[in-house]
Amino acid sequence: MKAISLGKPFSLPSFTLPLLFITMWSSGYVVGKIGLPYAGPYTLIFIRFASAAIVLLGVSFLTKASWPKTFAEYGHLIVVGVLIQALQFSGLYMGLGMGVSAGVAALIVGTMPVFTALGATKFLGEKVSRLDWMGLVGGLFGVALVVYDQIGIATASIGGYLCVVLALVGISIGSLYQKRFCSGMDLRTGGFVQLTTAAVIMFFLADHFEALHVDWTPTLIFASGWLSLVNSIGAISILYIMMRKGEASKVAGLFHLIPSVTALMGFIFLNESFNMIKAIGFAITACAVYVCTHARK
Numbered sequence: 001m002k003a004i005s006l007g008k009p010f011s012l013p014s015f016t017l018p019l020l021f022i023t024m025w026s027s028g029y030v031v032g033k034i035g036l037p038y039a040g041p042y043t044l045i046f047i048r049f050a051s052a053a054i055v056l057l058g059v060s061f062l063t064k065a066s067w068p069k070t071f072a073e074y075g076h077l078i079v080v081g082v083l084i085q086a087l088q089f090s091g092l093y094m095g096l097g098m099g100v101s102a103g104v105a106a107l108i109v110g111t112m113p114v115f116t117a118l119g120a121t122k123f124l125g126e127k128v129s130r131l132d133w134m135g136l137v138g139g140l141f142g143v144a145l146v147v148y149d150q151i152g153i154a155t156a157s158i159g160g161y162l163c164v165v166l167a168l169v170g171i172s173i174g175s176l177y178q179k180r181f182c183s184g185m186d187l188r189t190g191g192f193v194q195l196t197t198a199a200v201i202m203f204f205l206a207d208h209f210e211a212l213h214v215d216w217t218p219t220l221i222f223a224s225g226w227l228s229l230v231n232s233i234g235a236i237s238i239l240y241i242m243m244r245k246g247e248a249s250k251v252a253g254l255f256h257l258i259p260s261v262t263a264l265m266g267f268i269f270l271n272e273s274f275n276m277i278k279a280i281g282f283a284i285t286a287c288a289v290y291v292c293t294h295a296r297k
Helices: 016-038 041-062 071-097 102-109 112-123 130-150 158-181 187-209 218-245 248-269 276-294
Strands: none
Touching: 016 041, 016 071, 016 102, 016 218, 016 248, 041 071, 041 187, 041 218, 071 102, 071 158, 071 187, 102 130, 102 158, 102 248, 102 276, 112 130, 112 158, 112 276, 130 276, 187 218, 248 276
């Protein structure tokens, strides 16, 4: 009897995982804004981080992931958890809760590669190129154009934008710190330590300022589940897979698309405005981030 041939093994196109990562990451801005009417910013973040940390803990034990070996390694992960997780997302969700649109929030935070490229000169001893400075000027100009267009027609306050800027500070400094001290961490156990750190901080903030109040509606259950599983677990897992496949550089190359993808999602699902001026601002910032990230390859 002849063996049945199943043909060539099925394989996904090489761009599938990077695009999936960008889509999943971008959705976090929109879904976060959907969930905020039913829970305070700190409470929603606590639910997200705590549930994701529990899942990562189980994954770490099931896959026998390696854990940090010294107190110093744990300390570095805790610092990154404070900056990238707690500071970034508390500022981001506070800004979203104060009326900043998902697309504009993603645009501001999306300039992170430009600031980390410049910050690397002091923190990591890297050189600043002319393209780096062009990226900074172009990125800031694009953001200023979009924010200026929002003034007078949006419900966001100056405080909301400042909160999102605080999120930018957290992820920028945190990324530099992680690159300097945590580059060899296991994403499963390292992610657990970071998320647990942020969850503890968010618990005390949520308890003090929001009394941990939650309206457990279907929308809130969906939003918290999506943020925990799709964003905190799924997106990071895809990144881990791409790193093992040697494709992590594609994520950096596509990072400039996150604000535009988020703005499109916000237009479709949140009815957020998107006019020609915003489109130009998004395009300028996207080009600036693209030039800056590719200048370092």
